[in-house]
Amino acid sequence: MNQAVRISNQNTIWGMEDELSVLTFNLNGETFAIEATVVQEILDLLPETHVPGSKPFVSSVINFRGKVIPLADIRLAFGMEVSEATIDSRIIVIELELDHSGEPALIGIRTDRVYEVTTLARSASEPPPSVGMRWRADYIDCLVKRGGEFVIVPNLNAIFASQGDRQAVANG
Template sequence: MNQTLKKIDVSNWNENDELEVLTFDIAGETFAIEAVMVREILDLLPETPVPGARPFVASILNFRGRVIPLADIRIAFGMEATTVTNDSRIIVIELELDGEPVLIGVRTDKVNEVTTLAKAASEPPPSVGMRWRADYIDCLVKRDSDFIIVPNMHAIFTFRHEH
């Protein structure tokens, strides 16, 4: 079994073992991305389909005069498409890919809150029974009776999606 897949990325936890995140919902699941990655939260914008693009990043949008890709990470996780609602938003994140900062729009069903997650409540994804690729998840954080999924955005956006 590959133990490296189980390692939680702890590089972004602060000295109090906390991580400030923005939580959002996709297809009934709650996800969290590091708040430092978030550049802006937008209402849905007109998007332009890109012929021949993979479904995962099938369109682009104009963000403050810049053309950025619009990603649907539910496809990376093999989730069902959901209906656009008044709560649907686009989170613009900045990721460093190949040494360059890249802006990416991420489609969500609903943006919830900025909150702090405790490292003590986090655990790696189980190696058995997961319907998603383990390397797409940094960790799961238990909050109340639910789990918040902290995706590994670098792994998701550097993988060549074949869907």
């Protein structure tokens, strides 16, 4: 069943296309990529307002064009160490539909560095292995071989949905 879910996720991200336009970025030395279509803006670091009682995954908010939006650190979903911001750190503002209301949500994602907008080939992609991964396989849509490395395409909907479930369980 997990394999079917993973294949379904991969087919969803690629649609009918052979190439996917993505924004690549770095988290703790790993290269990640998210669909360019969900990216609204790339920002230098902004002042953050800590939200008392919030979970570490989304512990603060930022002001983006007059709107208060959550600032997520997806490193925590992958069990990575939180690192200090550097001169290269950026915030990627994305728009995701997180529930079935049809209303998209703006979310900021902390990164260590943003690289480029590029294309990834479907032919170079494969589902994450079911054995030996240090991360939850459902958090990864696919791995794409590019040059001598793998680019990780995270399943942002799964990450944010599970973090939301955890918060609802913790608060309820």
